[in-house]
Amino acid sequence: MMKNKATHILTKIAVNIGRLLMAITFIFSGFVKGIDPLGTQYKITDYLEALHIDWMFPSWSTLVMSVLLATAEFAIGIFLLFAIRRRLMSKITLAVMSVMTLITLWIVIADPVKDCGCFGDAVVLTNMETFIKNIILLIFAVLLWRKPLEMQRLISKQTQWVVINYTFLFSIVMSIWSLWYLPQFDFRPYHIGVNIAKGMEIPKGAKQPKFDTTFILEKNGERKEFTIDNYPDSTWTFIDSKTVQTEEGYVPPIHDFSIADAKTGEDITQEVIHDKGYTFLLVSPHLEFADDSNFGNIDEIYEYANDHGYRFLCLTASTEKAIKHWQDITGAEYPFYVTDETTLKTVIRSNPGLLLLKNGTIIQKWSHNDLPDMAEIGDKPLEKTEIGKMPEVSAAKKIAGIISWFIIPLVLLTIADRLWAWGAWIRKKENSNRILSTFKKKRKMRKKIVAGNWKMNMNLQDGVALAKEINEALVADKPNCDVVICTPFIHLASVAQVLDSKVVGLGAENCADKAKGAFTGEVSAE
Numbered sequence: 001m002m003k004n005k006a007t008h009i010l011t012k013i014a015v016n017i018g019r020l021l022m023a024i025t026f027i028f029s030g031f032v033k034g035i036d037p038l039g040t041q042y043k044i045t046d047y048l049e050a051l052h053i054d055w056m057f058p059s060w061s062t063l064v065m066s067v068l069l070a071t072a073e074f075a076i077g078i079f080l081l082f083a084i085r086r087r088l089m090s091k092i093t094l095a096v097m098s099v100m101t102l103i104t105l106w107i108v109i110a111d112p113v114k115d116c117g118c119f120g121d122a123v124v125l126t127n128m129e130t131f132i133k134n135i136i137l138l139i140f141a142v143l144l145w146r147k148p149l150e151m152q153r154l155i156s157k158q159t160q161w162v163v164i165n166y167t168f169l170f171s172i173v174m175s176i177w178s179l180w181y182l183p184q185f186d187f188r189p190y191h192i193g194v195n196i197a198k199g200m201e202i203p204k205g206a207k208q209p210k211f212d213t214t215f216i217l218e219k220n221g222e223r224k225e226f227t228i229d230n231y232p233d234s235t236w237t238f239i240d241s242k243t244v245q246t247e248e249g250y251v252p253p254i255h256d257f258s259i260a261d262a263k264t265g266e267d268i269t270q271e272v273i274h275d276k277g278y279t280f281l282l283v284s285p286h287l288e289f290a291d292d293s294n295f296g297n298i299d300e301i302y303e304y305a306n307d308h309g310y311r312f313l314c315l316t317a318s319t320e321k322a323i324k325h326w327q328d329i330t331g332a333e334y335p336f337y338v339t340d341e342t343t344l345k346t347v348i349r350s351n352p353g354l355l356l357l358k359n360g361t362i363i364q365k366w367s368h369n370d371l372p373d374m375a376e377i378g379d380k381p382l383e384k385t386e387i388g389k390m391p392e393v394s395a396a397k398k399i400a401g402i403i404s405w406f407i408i409p410l411v412l413l414t415i416a417d418r419l420w421a422w423g424a425w426i427r428k429k430e431n432s433n434r435i436l437s438t439f440k441k442k443r444k445m446r447k448k449i450v451a452g453n454w455k456m457n458m459n460l461q462d463g464v465a466l467a468k469e470i471n472e473a474l475v476a477d478k479p480n481c482d483v484v485i486c487t488p489f490i491h492l493a494s495v496a497q498v499l500d501s502k503v504v505g506l507g508a509e510n511c512a513d514k515a516k517g518a519f520t521g522e523v524s525a526e
Contacts, residue, residue, distance in 0.1 A: 015150040018140030022093060023081035025137060030074025030171065032120035033066070036183045037175045038349040040066035043117035050112030059289070063179075071171040072096075078167045080144075082414075083151040084160045090141075090148040097141040101134040121187035159417045163410065170406050181367050183349055184398050189253035190347045193390065195361045196273045199254035209249030213258060213340070215265065216240045231265035237320050238262055243340045256343045259315060262323060262336045272311070273360040278382050279311040282334065284352040285344040287318040287326040290368075291351065295330035297371040301354070302334045304374050308381055314352075317341035356387065363390045450479070453486035453509050460491055467495045467504075474503045489523045 033040045041062045048054035048062070057065075076096065079089045107116060107127045116130045125133065144151065155163060178184065186192065189199055202208060215226045217236040226232060243256045259269045272279060282298060284290045305312040314336045316323065323336050348355060348365055356364035364387055366372065372387050382388030458466065467485060474483060484505035487495050496506055512522035 011147060012150045012152075015143055015147050016152055018143050019080050019083070019151050022137060022140055022144065023077045026073050026077030026080065026093075028077075028122075029119055030070050030072070030077055031174075032122045032185075032187070033070035034074055034171050034174045035178050035185055036120050036187075036349060037063065037066045037070065037179055038345075039120055039183075040070060040117065042345055043113075043115075044069075046113050046117075050110075067172065067175045070175055071168060074171045075164075075167050078163065078410075080151075082155050082160070082163055083153040084155070084163060086148040086151050086153075090144040090151075094138075094141040094145040097134065097138045101131070101138050104131040104134050107131075122185075155414050155417045156420075159413065162413060166406075166409070178349075180369050182353075182365055182370075184402075186365075188346050190355075190362060192362050192365055194254075195359075196254055196257060196357070197360045200252050200257065200273075202250050202252055206250035207248070209251055209255070210247040211243050211255065212246050213241060213243045215260075215338075216242075226265075228260075228265065228267060234263050238338060239319050241317065241338055241340060243343075256340055257347075258339060258343075259313070260338045262316075262320065262338050265338075268337070272313070273357075275311060275357070276359050277310060278305075278388065279313070279357040280305050281347075281355040281357065282312070282314040282352055283339075283344050283348050283350075283355060284314065284316045284318070284326075285341050286322070286351065287316050288322045289351060290326070292326070292330055294368050294371055295332070297374070298352070298354070298368075299331065299333075300374040301371065302332075304377070307379075310382070313337050315339040315344060315347075317344060356382075358388075363388075448481040449484060450481050451484040451486060451507070455509065456488070460494060463487055463491045464494055464498055468498045471499050471504050475500060478503070 041059075044062050044065055045054060045057075048057055076089065076093060079085065080093065104116060104127065107113060108131045111127065114127075115124050116127060118125060118130055118133075174184075190196075213228060215231060216223060216239040217226060217232060218224075218239050219232075219236045223239060224236075226236075241260075243258070257269065257273075258267060259272055260267050280301060302312050304310075312334050314332070314334050315338075316336060317339060318326075326332060347353075348367075350367040350369075352368050354364075354366045354368070354371060355362055377385050377387070454463065454466070467487070470483070470485060482505060483503070484507050485495070485499075486507040486509045489508050489510070492506065492508060499506055508523070510523070511525040512519055514522065515524055515526055
């Protein structure tokens, strides 16, 4: 008996530890994906390209998959944390972990991607580390599946719908917000406050990695690959570029940032990142897919930069044809430079997006939906404006915002629910005690009564004799109950004369429910 109880306690502890680890993992994974849906979309596309089926999925579909994946992971984590729909969630968790473990086994063997993207850019794991992590989580998922009801609820069943709906709403709104503006948290090496030149530095004594940047150009229908060293003349048309690491070594946080003239191939990277003044960088990985709805705001910023002597460059990986098309539809007069596509996608999650550098340090980032209003700035130089300074919003304030909008409401709901449940339990207990005490009281006050009648079995003399016999017996030996005899109504007066009313009660066998009237054979109580 004791052994079984100890085993049950240990099982319950193991289940709830596993449940908390699974919940934290899923919540964190879903959150970092949700605040960076474009980054998740890029990773999904990498997997599809590795399977050679990327052509089957248009860009909008992979973006929808990105948002749904983030929402599903975040919801699973929250539901495990609150032990909501325990049987169903344990089955879903086991199914998800089984699929994810098989996928990570494949990437360990085939190595189609270098980073699985489980935790976005927040935590980068090798493929083997990811596989080991999933094996551990799969073991816990099996345990939860076997013992789902051992998960301790944090909130009552009746209130679970509030957490379910609020979780889905919060996750979807978080993703949409990040798509419209920019991710609330930037885990990439090009976040606000980073100095690009310092991010490219390699410590003394560290082994130098080597990279080759290749440019694909076309002339008279012939395509060729060139490097910086043998870049051809302007008669060649730029098609694409790619940077490949040729030798291992210490890889600095920023290792693939380069700016080359789209026509001449001249590298101006060092010139830009060591500029002591302000530099606007308009970033668009692919101009052919860029949102052109706010090109007027971009042109205003370019004119402002020109008027104040600030550098303004557009960095893209697009072809000359795409650049020409962008110029035709927007009237763009700013210069275009070539940068690696992956780098540009890493720099900012917006197409196009705008960066402001000062002395090579990123001090501002804007989505094309949230560009600065130049009418408010007027002719003031950047030094005297808010956008020309490093923003004061810290990571702590952003975390506090998340806590305010999501965690605090759920904590308050949980406390209110637990207080209500506790109050209901107290009320139920009090009612139970009240009913029990009333029942006991009634049982204590209740007195037993033994009553008898003889219907038509005796005449008057026999009835009187029986009544005397009963009376004498009870007077001699008083019972622990009341005794009542009920005689035919015509014998009542005679029997009453021989009974001691303190010992034996007298009642009639029958009476009518009428006071008086023409009711033959009936006898009224009166």
